[in-house]
Amino acid sequence: MRTRIFSVAVLATLASLLPAPALGQANLDINTPAIVSLQRSMQQRHTQLAPLYASGAVGLTRDGNVALRDARAVPLAQRQRVNALIASENQDRAALYREIARANGHPEWEADIRATFGQRWISRAQQGWYYQNASGAWVRK
Amino acid sequence: MVKLACRHLLLAGALTLAGCVTINIYFPAAAAEKAADRIIDEVWQLKNGATPKAEQPEATPGEKK
Numbered sequence: 001m002r003t004r005i006f007s008v009a010v011l012a013t014l015a016s017l018l019p020a021p022a023l024g025q026a027n028l029d030i031n032t033p034a035i036v037s038l039q040r041s042m043q044q045r046h047t048q049l050a051p052l053y054a055s056g057a058v059g060l061t062r063d064g065n066v067a068l069r070d071a072r073a074v075p076l077a078q079r080q081r082v083n084a085l086i087a088s089e090n091q092d093r094a095a096l097y098r099e100i101a102r103a104n105g106h107p108e109w110e111a112d113i114r115a116t117f118g119q120r121w122i123s124r125a126q127q128g129w130y131y132q133n134a135s136g137a138w139v140r141k
Numbered sequence: 142m143v144k145l146a147c148r149h150l151l152l153a154g155a156l157t158l159a160g161c162v163t164i165n166i167y168f169p170a171a172a173a174e175k176a177a178d179r180i181i182d183e184v185w186q187l188k189n190g191a192t193p194k195a196e197q198p199e200a201t202p203g204e205k206k
Binding site: 026027028030035039042043046096100106109112113116117119120121124 | 176181
C-alpha cells in the first residue's frame with residue numbers, strides 16, 4: 001500500500017513538473033536565419049524610409065504595414081522609388097510575420113503576430129510620424 | 142482516507158496537465174510583444190527605449206559590397 005501511495009505521489013509530482021518547460025517558452029523564437037535576414041534587410045531599408053516617415057509621406061498602418069500617406073510630400077521624380085520602397089517593406093513585413101509564426105510551430109498565429117506588430121510599430125514610432133488609428137484615419141504622433 | 146488522498150493527488154496532477162495543454166493552444170500575446178519589440182529595436186536601431194536616432198544609422202546600404 002505504501003509503495004502505491006508513494007508511486008502516485010511521485011507521478012503527481014512529475015505531472016506538476018511537466019508544464020514547466022512549456023511555460024518556460026515565454027519567448028518566441030526569432031533567431032532563425034530567415035527572420036534574421038529579413039530583419040537585416042528591413043534595417044537597411046529604414047535608412048531610406050526614416051526621412052519619409054518624418055516628412056509624413058509614409059505612415060504606419062494599423063495592420064503592421066507602411067503606406068503612402070501624402071504623395072505631395074514626395075517630389076514627382078521620386079514617387080516611383082518611394083512606391084517601390086513601400087512595396088518591398090510590406091513584402092518583408094509579411095514574410096517576417098509568417099516566418100515568426102512558422103518558426104514557433106504555429107502558422108495560424110500569423111494574423112495575431114501581425115496585429116501585435118501593428119500596435120508595437122505605432123507605439124514605438126517617433127514623435128511626428130503618422131499612423132492609422134482604430135477608425136483608419138491618419139494621426140500625427 | 143488513503144484512497145481519498147490518492148484521488149486528490151491524481152486529480153491535481155490531471156488538472157495541472159490540462160492547464161498546461163490549454164495554455165499552449167492560445168496565442169502568447171506577451172511573448173509576441175516582447176519578440177516584436179526586440180525586432181523593432183533592431184530594425185529602427187533603438188537602444189533600450191533611448192531617443193531613436195533613425196536619421197543617423199550605422200550602416201548605409203551598399204556599404205557591405
